[in-house]
Amino acid sequence: MSMSILVADDDPVIRRLFEKRLQDAGYTVQVAEDGMQAGSILAASHFDVVITDLVMPGDIGGIELLQIAKDKDPLTEVIVVTAHSSIDTAVSAMKKGAADYLEKPVNFDELFLRLEKINELRSLIRNADDLRNAMDVTESTAAQTIGDLELLVSDLQLKLDRVEEILKRREGNCEERIAESLSIIHE
Amino acid sequence: MIKITPEELKLITGYIHDISGIHLDASKKYLLETRLSAIAEEHGCTSYQELYQKAKRDARKVIEKQIIDAISTNETLFFRDNGPFELLRHKILPELIDARTPKSPRLKTPIRIWSAAASTGQEVYSIAIVLKELLGNDLSRFNIKLLGTDISDAAIRQASMGKYNKFEIERGLARDKLNKYFTLSGGYWKIKDEIRVMATFRKLNLMLPFGALGKFDIVFCRNVAIYFTLEDRKKLFNKIADVLEPDGYLIIGSTESLTGICPRFVPKRHLRSIYYQLK
Numbered sequence: 463m464s465m466s467i468l469v470a471d472d473d474p475v476i477r478r479l480f481e482k483r484l485q486d487a488g489y490t491v492q493v494a495e496d497g498m499q500a501g502s503i504l505a506a507s508h509f510d511v512v513i514t515d516l517v518m519p520g521d522i523g524g525i526e527l528l529q530i531a532k533d534k535d536p537l538t539e540v541i542v543v544t545a546h547s548s549i550d551t552a553v554s555a556m557k558k559g560a561a562d563y564l565e566k567p568v569n570f571d572e573l574f575l576r577l578e579k580i581n582e583l584r585s586l587i588r589n590a591d592d593l594r595n596a597m598d599v600t601e602s603t604a605a606q607t608i609g610d611l612e613l614l615v616s617d618l619q620l621k622l623d624r625v626e627e628i629l630k631r632r633e634g635n636c637e638e639r640i641a642e643s644l645s646i647i648h649e
Numbered sequence: 650m651i652k653i654t655p656e657e658l659k660l661i662t663g664y665i666h667d668i669s670g671i672h673l674d675a676s677k678k679y680l681l682e683t684r685l686s687a688i689a690e691e692h693g694c695t696s697y698q699e700l701y702q703k704a705k706r707d708a709r710k711v712i713e714k715q716i717i718d719a720i721s722t723n724e725t726l727f728f729r730d731n732g733p734f735e736l737l738r739h740k741i742l743p744e745l746i747d748a749r750t751p752k753s754p755r756l757k758t759p760i761r762i763w764s765a766a767a768s769t770g771q772e773v774y775s776i777a778i779v780l781k782e783l784l785g786n787d788l789s790r791f792n793i794k795l796l797g798t799d800i801s802d803a804a805i806r807q808a809s810m811g812k813y814n815k816f817e818i819e820r821g822l823a824r825d826k827l828n829k830y831f832t833l834s835g836g837y838w839k840i841k842d843e844i845r846v847m848a849t850f851r852k853l854n855l856m857l858p859f860g861a862l863g864k865f866d867i868v869f870c871r872n873v874a875i876y877f878t879l880e881d882r883k884k885l886f887n888k889i890a891d892v893l894e895p896d897g898y899l900i901i902g903s904t905e906s907l908t909g910i911c912p913r914f915v916p917k918r919h920l921r922s923i924y925y926q927l928k
Contacts, residue, residue: 536815557835587816601730605903609923612916615908 465510465581466490470500470527471543472518476568480513483570489577497522501530509538511561511580513573516544516551525555532559537587539580543568621646650686653678657697661685664701669717669800670856670885672878684719688712718803722876723768726821729775732922733869733900738779740919741898745866748896757792763865765855765889766873767797769817770808770848774840776869777847778830796862798853809850811840855885859892866894872902879910886911890927899925 467489469480477493484491492509494500497518504512504527512531516524528540539561544552552563562576625643653661661681662673673681685697692712694700704712742760750758760780764773777795784791799805807813818827818838831838853859855873868889874882890913893899899914901907907914907925914925 536819559833559836601904605730605732606921608904608906609916609918609921612906612908612923613918616916619912 464488464490465577465584466492466508467511467513467577468492468494468500468503468509470494470497470512470514470518470524472496472515476515480568483573487574496520497524497527500527504531504534508535510584511577512538512540513564514540514542516542516548516555525551525558528555528558528560537584541573541576621649650682651689651694651696653682653697657701660701661697664704665716665720666878668713669720669854670881671720671876672881673720681720685716688715688719714802718801721768721799721801721804723801723804726771729771729821730903732903733871733924734775734779736900736919736922736924737776737867738783741867741924742780742783745898749866757790759792759794760867761794761863761865762796762867763862763869763892764795764797765853765868765870767799767804767808767850768801769804769813770797770811770840770850771813771817771821772869772871773797773808773848773850774811774830774844777844778826780847781830781844793847795848797848797850798855799850800852800854802852805850805852811845812837814838856881859888862892864894865892865897867898867900868893869900871900872905875902875905882910886914890914893927895927897926901925 467484469477469484469491471477471480471493472495474495477495481491481493492503494503497514498520500512500514501522509531512527514524514527518524522530524542524544528542531538531540536559540555540559542552542555542560542563543566544563545566549563549565552560556563561580564573564576624646628639628643628646631639655675658675658678658681662675662677665671665673681697685700689695689697689700692700692703694703700712704716707713745760746758749760762776764776767773773795780793780795781788797805797808799808813831814837818831827838830841830844832841870885870889874885877885886907889899890911903923907916913927915928916923916925
């Protein structure tokens with residue numbers, strides 16, 4: 463399952479590098495030159511992963527983009543890229559729901575490992591989801607059958623109780639009691 | 650992973666039945682190994698026989714609790730199978746309110762609800778959300794007791810905190826309800842205080858007497874009796890019949906049945922859902 467990735471970085475050289483390396487590795491990649499542009503790309507299409515620089519010019523930085531991505535789809539995973547000096551910000555990004563952070567300069571082997579982990583997790587979730595859906599279908603079909611049977615059995619039991627009462631009764635002649643019982647059975 | 654011998658399998662499944670009522674047959678060998686191996690190792694045991702001996706000697710019941718937490722199934726969702734909650738909203742609560750509202754406007758309407766296998770709290774909070782949405786501003790005119798019980802300490806702890814990760818929260822719960830009744834903090838969704846305060850949680854083993862809980866108007870006992878033997882199921886639903894008000898309501902799992910289990914209940918249908926009342 464190939465993942466779609468959106469990269470937001472204001473440095474054109476790094477942007478190009480991300481695009482090339484990720485494409486070569488078989489991912490579908492789109493790039494944005496700042497948070498604003500990334501936000502409008504996100505609004506128009508879905509991405510499995512967003513890789514964003516923490517510090518970008520304009521009103522939308524990495525943290526804001528993280529929130530936009532998570533609001534749109536909580537299952538979109540966000541990796542933030544940060545300078546060593548702003549590790550604290552990266553940690554606070556993870557508290558806000560980022561999947562991971564990478565330090566600059568980006569080590570691509572490390573990035574690919576993180577992406578593989580994300581992909582593995584996604585297939586596990588997908589698998590659990592499929593199982594749950596299969597269970598839901600089985601369960602609702604079974605529930606319908608069981609519900610019908612439950613009511614039918616209860617209804618039959620009531621009839622049986624009434625017939626038993628009639629047959630046990632001492633007064634009245636046999637034929638009348640049989641006729642009465644049969645009418646209950648045929649109700 | 651420590652392998653379990655046939656003798657140990659018998660010993661351990663018997664022990665689990667004694668402490669929790671959960672009935673596991675020999676086909677659950679793998680489940681026992683995967684779930685109990687780590688506990689055995691943690692306590693320095695090299696066999697399940699040894700773990701059993703240690704658990705029996707442990708006066709603080711630490712190992713017993715760990716085993717229950719490991720074995721009990723916590724598969725649960727918010728509004729899992731919407732039927733019961735629709736039933737609650739459109740049929741049971743309106744009927745109950747009619748029946749229970751006191752003549753004097755100064756008195757509050759009592760409603761007592763018990764979720765007998767509350768697990769990590771999703772069912773209880775789903776019920777609380779239905780109550781909140783249905784009664785809204787009139788909530789203060791009601792005296793609501795909403796009790797959730799479960800055999801697992803770990804489950805009750807989580808239920809009590811009302812904290813869920815994204816996997817626990819995302820299914821079953823519509824986005825608008827999520828934003829309305831939960832707050833996101835530190836990557837977790839936490840139930841808001843206004844909903845949390847409506848519920849109480851405590852540990853309870855359904856195999857033991859529970860008459861001391863008092864009477865209830867509504868009992869949810871969904872998807873827990875399926876883990877019990879037929880005999881234990883009969884005892885359980887008989888005890889539930891004892892704590893249910895004569896006009897009370899029982900809701901069981903959608904694929905469960907009380908036929909041949911407890912003749913004191915009669916099934917009734919509302920739309921697609923089945924509920925039970927005393928004869």
